[in-house]
Amino acid sequence: MLICVVNPNTTASMTEKIGAAAQAAASPGVEIRAVNPEFGPPSIEGYFDEAFSVPGLLDEIAKAADADAFVVACFDDTGLDxxxxxxxxxxxxxxxxxxxxxxxIADKFSVVTTLPRSIAPIEKNLIKYGLMARCARVRAADVPVLALEEPGSDARRTIEAEILRALAEDGAEAIVLGCAGMTDLARDLERKVGVPVLDGVACAVGLAETLARLGLRTSKRNAYAFPLAKSYAGAFARFSPG
Amino acid sequence: MLICVVNPNTTASMTEKIGAAAQAAASPGVEIRAVNPEFGPPSIEGYFDEAFSVPGLLDEIAKAADADAFVVACFDDTGLDxxxxxxxxxxxxxxxxxxxxxxxIADKFSVVTTLPRSIAPIEKNLIKYGLMARCARVRAADVPVLALEEPGSDARRTIEAEILRALAEDGAEAIVLGCAGMTDLARDLERKVGVPVLDGVACAVGLAETLARLGLRTSKRNAYAFPLAKSYAGAFARFSPG
Amino acid sequence: MLICVVNPNTTASMTEKIGAAAQAAASPGVEIRAVNPEFGPPSIEGYFDEAFSVPGLLDEIAKAADADAFVVACFDDTGLDxxxxxxxxxxxxxxxxxxxxxxxIADKFSVVTTLPRSIAPIEKNLIKYGLMARCARVRAADVPVLALEEPGSDARRTIEAEILRALAEDGAEAIVLGCAGMTDLARDLERKVGVPVLDGVACAVGLAETLARLGLRTSKRNAYAFPLAKSYAGAFARFSPG
Amino acid sequence: MLICVVNPNTTASMTEKIGAAAQAAASPGVEIRAVNPEFGPPSIEGYFDEAFSVPGLLDEIAKAADADAFVVACFDDTGLDxxxxxxxxxxxxxxxxxxxxxxxIADKFSVVTTLPRSIAPIEKNLIKYGLMARCARVRAADVPVLALEEPGSDARRTIEAEILRALAEDGAEAIVLGCAGMTDLARDLERKVGVPVLDGVACAVGLAETLARLGLRTSKRNAYAFPLAKSYAGAFARFSPG
Amino acid sequence: MLICVVNPNTTASMTEKIGAAAQAAASPGVEIRAVNPEFGPPSIEGYFDEAFSVPGLLDEIAKAADADAFVVACFDDTGLDxxxxxxxxxxxxxxxxxxxxxxxIADKFSVVTTLPRSIAPIEKNLIKYGLMARCARVRAADVPVLALEEPGSDARRTIEAEILRALAEDGAEAIVLGCAGMTDLARDLERKVGVPVLDGVACAVGLAETLARLGLRTSKRNAYAFPLAKSYAGAFARFSPG
Amino acid sequence: MLICVVNPNTTASMTEKIGAAAQAAASPGVEIRAVNPEFGPPSIEGYFDEAFSVPGLLDEIAKAADADAFVVACFDDTGLDxxxxxxxxxxxxxxxxxxxxxxxIADKFSVVTTLPRSIAPIEKNLIKYGLMARCARVRAADVPVLALEEPGSDARRTIEAEILRALAEDGAEAIVLGCAGMTDLARDLERKVGVPVLDGVACAVGLAETLARLGLRTSKRNAYAFPLAKSYAGAFARFSPG
Structure with missing residues (x-):
């Protein structure tokens, strides 16, 4: 089984880290291919960056026709629909x-993400999915995405402090790390804070693998029907079904 | 006052129709500039088309630095955030x-849009805005967007039939037309069906004009903060604040 | 175009202030007529006062048969239905x-109103409209309505302090002033606090004017049908259609 | 114990019917005093009629200072707050x-009321109370309120037919009769349709009596605080605490 | 009229206290029979204990075929469906x-219960009933259930302190005591804190008595239909309708 | 890895069928142990049967201390908390x-279960989980659970007909089969109806396996804390931590 994990930003070091986390989470025999678009923003911080990452993300999906399942490795679920x-x-x-x-595994969880501007997109997703009822609070540690790539930054400590506030103030029983770049922190933080700490990359690989193993594929009725044949004005030839 | 109305698809005849409707709705002294992107899909039918129209839409917004307000003229509110x-x-x-x-003007309204694949994006927007509580039902007349541009198509009759079903079955007290391409149908349909029929283009011009007149501008705190300075990998130079 | 702005309380100085704000917000050529009932409470603070202001409000609406649109200038939207x-x-x-x-213009806003007893009516309205999802919190500054009319009161400072708490604690991106009597404070407060501060009087004039310009009138199907012909027991002759 | 049941409309025959139903529902030793205002509409059908019935309703409450509890006997809960x-x-x-x-006594109930214009006020109340989650549907039998007072009208048959539709289509497990004027129909309809049929007058007497027996009184913190001392412009002297 | 009050735990002193509170709340002529199961946990603190108390609770209900109504006297509404x-x-x-x-009697209430593990079951019930919209917050005083039975424990003081926090922080207008074992504290706490303090035992007796007096019985359509005839594997012979 | 799948009813043929489906869904190397309680009802149809199946279910969980994860194989998620x-x-x-x-894999799904009495428990679960927003409708095919075990019954045809109604009327994009006894029907029905048809047993095995592989365990903070040490009155000695 091949799972294509697309990091929708263009920062290769992050793609590598995500790929390693994905492979570690996968069952034996599952191949992970971690890729990122050739064009687009180096990190996704807010709605504007999201918009410019989606065409490149779709380009990667079109290139990976042999994949059994895909993971979109940005915590905002950029371009997922x-x-x-x-x-x-x-x-x-x-x-x-x-x-x-x-x-x-928990009645209620809190999310700890990077910047305050990412709170709204995450909350809107939770409302869209129906799962806001299970989320105690979405919090930002005020750490830029790429600070997570810098050795020696105090990002990890800042995130841990925000998690402790979530436990003290929100009634949270588990913590969701709200950025793909935090994927390598989950295990260590879980040991420190004493409740489950979830990394989306590992979770998504598990779900994608399960869907593929069970033969469950995206419904093509209504919302996710294949695009109609039309020209995209020459700019994105790979996507023109016509 | 200048309002820039961006049709995010690339069909010029539709941009013209939208521009005329916008000008008709505007107060005296308000200038309407109707534009569409140079690149992107000719019509927006579902999530995939949306994704490819947003960079072009943002390009048009960047070009219109002199505008006092903007209207995004796709009923899915494509790229609005x-x-x-x-x-x-x-x-x-x-x-x-x-x-x-x-x-x-009504306790409850129904929406009549084009294709079934557009129901989910519209419902998700209503949930996101909080206004699903006011919407009796989102319906599709099963009319492709560009059929609305063809003289002699029976699109208008099909839409009218769907409106009558909405009144009979949904308890709707008003009808919202769910596509920018229906902008020229509202008045006539209202006369026929006996309840208010709303065209989003006219409504948006009115709101944009009002916001501009009152000096109300988008909050730059959190969700809609300006993009951080970063390179968009050369592909979209106009947007690179750095 | 004539917009009749009804202040449902009987305090003439407040009606004047509201009228001035309304005229300042209106487009050129729009005439504002600000009125208040001949009978009813001098200020509306809670459900009980609301009840006694509605007949007088409806009386003013009946007298203004020449108006193209109406504004109900009490923040509780007293008698609106x-x-x-x-x-x-x-x-x-x-x-x-x-x-x-x-x-x-904002993902989430907080409301700052006068007395704690007004929080519940405002919250109930937000739930009814569907917009509670967009409201971070409704707060009371504990300032009586008529204190806003007294020169030299420290009402303005108290309200500003409450706004600053809303920004610090609620994640609000904009502030809505929760009383018609605060209409003259919005601009100044906006400059001070650095996020949009909205005055309902100006907003309502803009929306009423837009509805009238677009020919959008209240649906008479179901909820807002005209009253049936019946005698109101002699007490309110002006309203008896029979 | 004295329970004052206020019919907020001015139709004495309806007050009598409500009073009889209330007395039949009360425990031994509970005295029912059924009254109606001296002024106001003869029936309450929609938001407009509601507005004119509230001052008279409050007048009756002020007159009954010896009552241990009150019932507001209009299904729209007119003036309740x-x-x-x-x-x-x-x-x-x-x-x-x-x-x-x-x-x-049921997982889900449907409401059968009189006119279509009353559906919205009832739905809005259900949303306000939080109980919309338990209501399958609010239906109107299209019977005017006062038709329920006319001997020989086919109102009862029309209501029964609407109840049968509610059972067939809504998944309802119980039926709530949506008008005080239907109070005498509940028992007979329950026998016919085979699920519980609830009359609000009996239910309210039971709840009012229980609250009074347990010494539970309306909280005076915030929402339902006593009105502040103010003049109501001479028109309603009885209510001026000052 | 006979009301059977089932304390679903096996602590007889608590059953006695509940029985006394129930009798004090009942109308003259209403007989209270307070019972507890012969088997099951001595207190119900969380989901696990709930599971083991339900068969015994149902056993008591089966034994009391002469009861006109039942009260389930655990605040989690254990086994109610x-x-x-x-x-x-x-x-x-x-x-x-x-x-x-x-x-x-209040726009919003807060609940004060015993242990933190009971917050989730109570919140889930509020969501299920639809009444979460009316609840400001569910709080735990961190007092074990049986501490309420120990003379000289400082449980009462701890609960009072939590109530005062609810009033200061939640905007609550009334307090609901979240454990059957607190039934004897309500009156005294109400006097101290100045808002209504509700005991569920008294409330439930009042409602059960009212339902029985009005002849309102549980709907047997769908959700609460009688169990189908089947053998329960010999273990619970009393419940086997076959 | 060992996954213990507990069928909470006592029908061995159903346990076998569930075990086979679970093993078919599991990854290579995952061992499935399918068990059912020694005591309890032969099928779970409604709230009453649920109550009697939970102690036996917990007994099986206590016996399987070597399991890496558990699946509760009743569609009502009986005793899950x-x-x-x-x-x-x-x-x-x-x-x-x-x-x-x-x-x-779908924007909206419908559930097709067995008996009408199971609709309410399923809907209540959806509300509790937050996922009602994604469910178009819960439907009952009016097929008793054990009819699914009888060769030659027309249960399969009745279920297929209900699925087709769900597609025609609900806007569903996928179908969830609402009973563990339908586990062997999913693949065949999916081929026939042309949208994804989901079997809960396979889905649960996939999720349980994923959680175990990722080291994600149930949070012991608050809601799911281990039971406190207490005697369960002798009846269920295996569960007495004391």
Whole structure:
């Protein structure tokens, strides 16, 4: 089984880290292919960056026709609905994956993400998925995404402090890490804070693999129907079904 | 006052129709500039098409630095959140505009859109805005967007039939037309069906104009903060603040 | 175009202030007529006062048969549903107006009103309109309505302090002023606190004017149908259609 | 114990019928005093009529200072919040009473009311109370309120037919009769349709009596605080605490 | 009229206290029979204990075929849905009873329960009943259930302190005591804190008595239909309808 | 890895069928142990049967201390919260599993269950999980659970007909089969109806396996804390931690 994990930003070091986390989470015999678009923003911080990452993300999905399942490895689940329309293979976002898995092991969870501007997109996703009822609070540690890539930054300590506030103030029983770049922190933080700490990359690989193993594919009725044949004005030839 | 109305698809005849409707709705002294992107899909039918129209939409917003307000003239409110991040001028989507205005003149409204694949994006927007509580039902007349541009098509009759079903079955007290391409049908349909029929283009122009007149601009705190300075990998130079 | 702005309380100085704000917000060529009932309470603070202001409000609406649109200038949207039944002209409440407009420029807003007893009516309205999802919190500054009319009161400072708490604690991106008597404070407070501060009077005038310009009138199907012909026991002859 | 049941309309025959139903529902030793205002509409059908019935309703409450509890006997719970502010004695609306009691004996109930214009006020109340989650549907039998007072009208048959539709289509497990004028129909309809049929008058008397027996009185903190001392412009002297 | 009050735990001193509170709340002429199961946990603290108390609770209901109504006297409303299926007599849980009664005398209430593990079951019940909209917050005083039975424990003081926090922080207008073992504290706490303090036992007796007096019985359509005839594997012979 | 799948009813043929489906869904190397309680009802149809199956279910969980994860194989997720309290290993219900997985491949799904009395428990679970927003409708095919075990019954045809109604009337994009006894029908029905058809047993095995592989265990903070040491009155000695 081949799972294509698309990091929708263009920062290769992050793609590598995500790929390693994905492979570690996968069952024996599952191949992970971690990729990122050739064009687009180096990190996704808010709605504007999201918009410019989606065409590149869809480009990667079109290139990976041999994949059995896809993971969209941005915690905002950037372009997830469009990706589901582009393929019949199952597509799982790391944000939704973490929310669904957290709902299975805790009555209520809190999310700790990077910047305050990312709170609204995450809350809107939770409302869209129906899972806001299970989320105690979405919090931002005020750490830029790429600070997570810098050795020696105090990002990890800042995130841990925000998790402790979530436990003290929100009634949270589990913590969801709200950025793909935090994927390597989950285990260590879990040991420190004493409740489950969920990394979306691992959760999404597990769900994508399960969907593929069970033969569950994206419904093509209504919302995620294949795009109609039309020209995209020459700019994105790979996507023109016509 | 200048309002820039962006049709996010690339069909010029539709841009013209939208521009005429916008000008007709505007107060005296308000200038309407109707534009469409140079690249992207010719019509927006579902999540996949949305994804490819947003960069072009943002390109048009960046070009219109002199506008006092913007209207995004696709009923799915395509790219609306990203557009709000790109400018401090107010930005209004025609979908949200129609929902807000319908809420002021009716207890409950139904939406009649084009294809079944557009029902989910519209419902998700209504949930996101909070206004699902006011919407009796989102219906599709099963008419492709560009059929609305063809003289002699029976699109108008099919839409009218769907409206009558909405009145008979949904308890709707007003009807929202769910596509920018229906902008020229509202008045005539209202006369025929006997309840208010709302066109999002006119509603959005009214709201955009009002926001601009009152000096109300998009909040730059959190969700719609300006994009951080970063390179978009060369592909979209106009947007690179760095 | 004539917009009749009804202050449902009987305090003439407040009606004047509201009228001035309304005229300042209106487009050129729009005439504002600000009135208040001949009978009823001098200020509306809670459900009990609301009840006694509604007949007088409806009386003013009946007298203004020449108006193209109405504004109900009490932030609790006192009597709004009854007013919509009484006329086919559009009727806009200043509370709902501010909520709708704030939703167009911010992901989440907080409301700052006068007394704690007004929090429940405002929250219940937000739930009824569907817009509670967009409201971070309704707060009371504990300032009586008529203190806003007294020169030299420290009402303004108290309100500003409450706004700053809303920004620090609620994640609000915009502030809605929760009383018609605060209409003259919005601009100044906005400059001080650095996020949009919305005054319902200006918002409602903009929406009423837009509805009238677009020919959108209150639906007479079901909820807002004209009252049936019946005698109101002699007490309110002006309203007896029979 | 004295329970004052206020029919907020001015139709004496309806007050008598309500009084008889209330007395039949009360425990031994509970005295029922059924009254109606001296002024106001003869029936309450929609928001406009509601507005004119509330001052008279509050007048009756002020006159009955010796009552241990009050019942507001209009299914729209007209003026309920204002009534709760006017007295510390418990006040129960017949609409809310029926919703709460139905929730104790059925997973889901449907409401059958009189005219289509009453659906919206009832739905809005259900949303406000939180109990919309338990209501399958609000239906109108299209029977005017006063037709229920006419001997020989086919109102009863029309209502029964609507109940049967509710059972067939809504999944309802109980039926709430949506008008005080239907109080004498409940028992007979229950026998015919085979599920519990609830009359709000009986339910409200039971709840009011229980609140009074347990010494539970309306909270005077915030929402239902006593009105502040102010003049009501001479028109309603009885209510001026000053 | 006979009301059977089942304390679903096996602590006889608690059953006695509950029985006394129930009799004090009942109308003259209403007989209270307070019982507890022969087997099961001595207190119910969380989901696990709930599971083991339900068969015994249903056993007590089966034994009391002469009861006109039942009260389930655990604040988690343990086994309530199963109990409703087991009999046509009305069954009222003390949790739901307190929530419904509090909704009649306050806009918003807070719940103060025993242990943190009980917060989730109570919140889930509030969501299920639809009444979460009326609840400001569910709080735990961190007092074990049986500490309420120990003379000289400081449970009462701890609970009072938590109530004062609820008033200061939640905007609550009434307090619901979240454990059957607190039934004897309500009156005294109400005097101290100045808002209504509700005990579920008294509320449930009042509602059960009212349902029985009005002839309202559990609907046997769908959710609460009688169990189908089947063998329960010999273990619970009393419940086998076959 | 060992996954213990507990069928909470006592029908061995159903346990066998469930075990086979579970093994077919599991990854290579995952061992499935399918068990059922020694005591309890032969099928679970409604709240009453649920109550009597939970002690036996918890007994099986206590016996399987070597399991890495548990599946509760009744679609009502019977006793799921209690099971989560009883062990730190992850526990997944087949109802919740199907809802979560359906949410990953379809915008909206409908559920087709056995008897009308099971609709309410399923709807209440959906509300509790937060996923009602994704469910178009819960339908009953009116097929008793054990009819699914009888060769030659027309249960399969009746279920297929109900699925077709769900597609025609609900706007569903996927179908969730609402009973563990339908586990062998999913593949065949999916081929016939052309949209994904989900079996909860397979979904739950996938999720349980994923949780175990990722080291995600039930949070022991608050809701699912281990039971406190107490005697269960001798009746269920195996569960007495004391």
């Amino acid at each position: 469009a990706a589901r329309s582009a393929t019949a293979a199952p597509v799982v976002g790391i944000g939704e994956a973490a929310f669904h898995m957290a709902s299975l | 990203a557009a709000r991040s790109a400018t401090a001028a107010p930005v209004v989507g025609i979908g949200e505009a129609a929902f807000h205005m319908a809420s002021l | 009854a007013a919509r039944s009484a006329t086919a002209a559009p009727v806009v409440g200043i509370g709902e107006a501010a909520f709708h407009m704030a939703s167009l | 204002a009534a709760r502010s006017a007295t510390a004695a418990p006040v129960v609306g017949i609409g809310e009473a029926a919703f709460h009691m139905a929730s104790l | 199963a109990a409703r299926s087991a009999t046509a007599a009305p069954v009222v849980g003390i949790g739901e009873a307190a929530f419904h009664m509090a909704s009649l | 209690a099971a989560r309290s009883a062990t730190a290993a992850p526990v997944v219900g087949i109802g919740e599993a199907a809802f979560h997985m359906a949410s990953l």
